[in-house]
Amino acid sequence: MIEAVVFDVGETLTDDQRYWGSWADWLGVPAHTLSALVGAVTAQGRDNADALRLARPGIDIAAEYAAREAAGRGERLDESDLYPDVRPALSELRALGFRVVIAGNQTRRAGELLRALELPADAVAVSGEWGVAKPAAAFFERVLALAGTAPERTVYVGDHPHNDVFPARAAGLRTAHIRRGPWGRLWADAPDVVTAADWRIDSLTELPSLLGDAPPGTAGLPLPGGGPNA
Known part of the structure; x- marks a missing residue:
């Protein structure tokens, strides 16, 4: 059994809506733009973090995550x-x-x-x-x-x-x-x-x-x- x-x-x-919406706000891109990028990398079988890399080429995701936390705009649940x-x-x-x-x-x-x-x-x-x-x-x-x-x-x-x-x-x-x-x-x-x-x-x-x-x-x-x- x-x-x-x-x-x-x-x-x-x-629901990941808040997660991606907060990243869109931080990166200064429309939420629907980042959402579309998430959909695109999903359809291609890529890591969803690639959506962030497409929204901001050259991004250091770990550094940006730390910066968000330091600014009081970090992960919430x-x-x-x-x-x-x-x-x-x-x-x-x-x-x-x-x-x-x-x-x-x-x-x-x-x-x-x-x-x-x-x-x-x-x-x-x-x-x-x-x-x-x-x-x-x-x-x-x-x-x-x-x-x-x-x-x-x-x-x-x-x-x-x-x-x-x-x-x-x-x-x-x-x-x-x-x-x-x-x-x-x-x-x-x-x-x-x-x-x-x-x-x-x-x-x-x-x-x-x-x-x-x-x-x-x-x-x-x-x-x-x-x-x-x-």
Whole structure:
């Protein structure tokens, strides 16, 4: 049976609109311009930080991040950034006895902000604290150690195929692909995503009933009906 559910952060738990809007304000470019650049690099399969490099050629992202913090315009995260299904879904999963873990590619500061939200989770960790980021296999080794579960009894939930679904499956975890945000929607029906994801969902509130019926030891195998749940 499934024992732990691990969640990505950006566009899985949190809406990234504030994040990109704050960068647009800092760089002095219209929000829709930076949004379009994010879409363009997403479609090309590039790192989303490339959108910042296109908006300001030659940018030193780490230096600009530090400058924003020093100016009091740094990273922020509060209740308004959460998708509305987050607390209900995580609470129900915990009530059902699942171990709930949050682990994504975020800065140390984001990790602090996430913990301050006091989400119904057993553990919160970010790549900035671990010193290893998705899609590296070592990231998912850390995920399993934090969850304290075997890969086939652990589900990783995320929106990005190349950072979430594919590497989690390669590490032996079961996977749920959420169809929201630019990455989740762009590749929602791509054949390799359909094949790799054990479940495909539109809301986190679908997870409790889906995972309650998940048999043990079936990671990567076709689900009833010949494929992942739509």
